[in-house]
Amino acid sequence: MADSATASAAASSSKSRTSSTIQAKSNLKAYxxxxxxALSGLSSAIxxxxxxxxxxxxxxxxxxxxxxxxxxxxxxxxxxxxVLREDGVGGLWRGTVPTLVRNVPGVAIYxxxxxxxxxxxxxxxxxxxxxxxxxxxxxxxxxxxxxSASKSAIIKLxxxxxxxxxxxxxxxxxxxxxxxTVVKARFESxxxxxxxxxxxxxxxxxxxxxxxxxxxxxxxxxxRDAPYAGLYLVFYExxxxxxxxxxxxxxxxxxxxxxxxxxxLATLITSPADVVKTRMQVNPVDHPTLHKAVVNVLQDRGxxxxxxxxxxxxxxxAASAAIGWTVYEALLIFLRDxxxxxNPQNQLNKLS
Numbered sequence: 001m002a003d004s005a006t007a008s009a010a011a012s013s014s015k016s017r018t019s020s021t022i023q024a025k026s027n028l029k030a031y032x033x034x035x036x037x038a039l040s041g042l043s044s045a046i047x048x049x050x051x052x053x054x055x056x057x058x059x060x061x062x063x064x065x066x067x068x069x070x071x072x073x074x075x076x077x078x079x080x081x082x083v084l085r086e087d088g089v090g091g092l093w094r095g096t097v098p099t100l101v102r103n104v105p106g107v108a109i110y111x112x113x114x115x116x117x118x119x120x121x122x123x124x125x126x127x128x129x130x131x132x133x134x135x136x137x138x139x140x141x142x143x144x145x146x147x148s149a150s151k152s153a154i155i156k157l158x159x160x161x162x163x164x165x166x167x168x169x170x171x172x173x174x175x176x177x178x179x180x181t182v183v184k185a186r187f188e189s190x191x192x193x194x195x196x197x198x199x200x201x202x203x204x205x206x207x208x209x210x211x212x213x214x215x216x217x218x219x220x221x222x223x224r225d226a227p228y229a230g231l232y233l234v235f236y237e238x239x240x241x242x243x244x245x246x247x248x249x250x251x252x253x254x255x256x257x258x259x260x261x262x263x264x265l266a267t268l269i270t271s272p273a274d275v276v277k278t279r280m281q282v283n284p285v286d287h288p289t290l291h292k293a294v295v296n297v298l299q300d301r302g303x304x305x306x307x308x309x310x311x312x313x314x315x316x317x318a319a320s321a322a323i324g325w326t327v328y329e330a331l332l333i334f335l336r337d338x339x340x341x342x343n344p345q346n347q348l349n350k351l352s
Contacts, residue, residue, distance in 0.1 A: 033112040036331040040324040041107030045099045047323060050092040051316035052099065054079055056188035058309040059278040076312075095187035098198055102180040106173055111328060114169040118155045118162075127161030154329070162237055163230035170229030171222050179205070179214035181221065185281040209284065217280035219290050224273030228266045235262035236325070255329045259321030267317045272306035274313060 057079045083091040121127040157165065174181070183201045186192040195201040205213045239258030243249055276294055279287045287293035297305045 030112055032332060032335045033115045034108045036328045036335075037108035037111030038104050039331060040111070040328040041103035041105075042100065043327050044107075044320040044323045045103040046096065048316050048319055049096045049099055051312055051319070053083070053092060053095055053188045055309040055312040055316060056095075056185055056278060056282070057083075058312065059275050059282075095184055098180055098184040098187050098201075101198060102177050102184055106177045106180075107324065109176070110169055110173045113173060114165055115154065117165045117169055118157055121157055121161045121165055122155045124161075127157050127164070129156040129158055129161075154332070156237065159234045159237075162233035166229035166231075166233035167226040170225045174221055174225050175215075175218065178218045178221070182214060182216050182281050185217075185278060189282045191282060213284070216284050217277045220273055220277035220280055220293065223290070224270045224277055228270040231269060232262045232266040232321075235265050236321075238262075251330060251333065252326050255326045256322035259325040260318045263317040263321035264314055267314045268310070271310045271313060275306050275308050278309075 054076060058075065080092075083094075087094060179202060180198075182205065183195070183198060186201065186205075187195055192201075195204070202214075209216060236258050239261045240254060243254050243257050272294075275297060276287075276290065279293045279297060280290070287296055294306075297308075301308060
C-alpha cells in the first residue's frame with residue numbers, strides 16, 4: 001500500500017514537474033520572443049548577406065561565360081571579382097535592405113509563432129516530453145535539474161512535435177513574407193540591375209507578373225522550408241541533448257554547436273528545393289512551374305545541378321544557425337532568469 005502511494009505521488013510529482021517547467025517557460029511574454037527573434041534576424045542578416053548574394057548568383061543559371069565544366073571554386077572567385085568590379089565591396093551587401101525587411105520581422109514572427117505552436121503541442125501527450133525529476137541532495141534542500149533543462153528557454157517536444165511545429169511555423173511565415181523573398185532574390189541576382197528600392201521593385205514585379213508574381217517560387221520555397229525547419233528542430237534538439245552531456249559546456253557552445261550540426265544536415269537534405277526555388281524567382285519565364293524548373297536544372301547541369309550553391313548555403317545556414325539560435329536562446333534565458341522563471345529552487349517551491 002505504501003509502495004502504491006509512493007508510486008502515485010511520484011507520478012503526480014512528475015506530472016506537476018513537467019507542467020511547472022512548461023508554465024515557467026511559457027511565462028515568457030510574446031514580446032520576449034519577438035525581441036529575441038528580431039535581434040537574432042538582424043545579427044545574422046548583416047553578417048551573412050555576402051554568402052546569400054553569392055549563392056543566388058551561382059544558382060541563377062549560366063551566363064557570362066560560365067559553363068558546366070568550370071571549376072566551382074573558380075566560379076565563386078569569378079562571381080566575387082565580378083561583384084567587386086561592378087559595385088565595389090559594398091556590392092557584396094546588395095540586397096541587404098530587403099533581407100533586413102524580411103529577416104528582422106520574419107525571424108521575430110517565426111520564433112513567436114514557433115513558441116506558440118510548441119506550447120500548444122506540449123499539451124498533447126503524444127508530442128509532450130516528460131523531463132526527469134530534480135535531484136535533491138541529502139545534506140541540502142537545494143535541487144538541480146538536468147543541464148539540458150536549465151540551459152534552454154524553449155519547451156521540449158518529441159521529434160514528431162518538433163517536426164510538425166517547425167514545418168507549420170516556417171511555411172506560414174514564408175507565405176506572409178513571400179513578396180519580400182522574391183524581391184530579395186532578384187536584388188541579389190545580376191538580372192535586375194534596375195531595382196533600386198523595395199517599393200519600386202514590388203511595383204515592377206506587380207506590373208510584370210501581377211499578384212501571382214509576389215508568390216513566384218512559393219511552392220518550391222514551401223517544399224524546401226517545411227522539411228528544412230522541421231528537420232532542423234529535430235536535429236537541433238538532439239544536438240542539445242548530446243552536447244548537454246558534456247560537463248561544464250557553456251550555453252553559447254551548446255546552442256551554436258547544435259545549430260551548426262542541425263543546419264548542415266537539414267541543408268543537405270533540402271538543397272535541391274532551394275536551387276529550384278531560386279530559378280523560379282529569378283527567371284520565372286523559363287521556370288514557370290516546379291516541374292519545368294526541375295527539368296531545366298537537370299538539362300543545364302545534370303543531377304549535381306540540384307546541389308548548386310550547396311556549400312555556400314551550408315556555410316550561410318550553419319553560420320546563421322550559430323548566430324541566430326545562440327542570440328535567441330541567450331536573450332530568452334536572460335529574460336527568464338531575470339524574472340526568476342528558470343531558477344530550479346523557485347520551480348521546486350512551486351511544487352511544494
